[in-house]
Amino acid sequence: MSEYVLETKDLGISFGGLKAVQDVNLSIKRRQLYGLVGPNGAGKTTIFNMLTGVYQPTTGTFYLEGEELKGLNQEKINHKGIARTFQNIRLFNNMSVIRNVMVGLHNQPEFKCGIVSSIFRLPSYYKTEKAMREKAKSILRIVGLEDERNNLACNLPYGKQRKLEIARALATNPKLLLLDEPAAGMNPQETADLVEIVKSIRDQFDLTVLLIEHDMKFVAGLCDEITVLNFGTVLAQGKTNDCLNDPEVVKAYLGG
């Protein structure tokens, strides 16, 4: 098996002739917490969109544990083991917190319940439902939302909605978790908590995390390696501290 969970090879995409992302090569190891940073419009979210089948790359390709996933749709890629959160939170607002997580569990074989037993509410339906509820509760516990499970998602404060998005992504049992600005809108205490939550997710779910984040303290606290993008191309790549001290990177952030 490949040493890397995720590998991208010369990944790129154009929109109407404009190259939004060009020649991005990433190699992310198992259980790594890896950062993707860069100024607004650098192409970070577009990379996530390619890795999750929202956009099809115009050049290059990518592999999950050595298996090429380019060309698959969003659902298939999720089944293969890539899950994400969104920069703009996308929750089922009028569902309870726990329901939002249970939706994510539906794609898993252990929680499949036949259509007949669902319609007629046979005992196996209630058994599956109960098992899903327990599983969802355990995921909510890890992100610190267990006590909120019966509230409506829309009634959660912003920082907690971000954590719920993570819980919902986790429910699909990913090998690779993509977090798009998970600390955006969080206060300093919530951001500090999130560092610990991401670490404990990695440990408890034995997964790999690729995250986009603007808060450099957050990135430095979590990621040993990063890739810095600017105008769709890789500006620096490697150890976090080396990259953040790179004069080209400093210049890009200060706007040249």
Ligand SMILES: Nc1ncnc2c1ncn2[C@@H]1O[C@H](COP(=O)(O)OP(=O)(O)O)[C@@H](O)[C@H]1O
């Ligand atoms: N569907 C699209 N159509 C046209 N341009 C797009 C589309 N998606 C992204 N872009 C462009 O790609 C560039 C990178 O955007 P994005 O990946 O959202 O940046 P970041 O997440 O780094 O802030 C931007 O110039 C954006 O306008």
Ligand SMILES: [Mg+2]
């Ligand atoms: Mg973005």
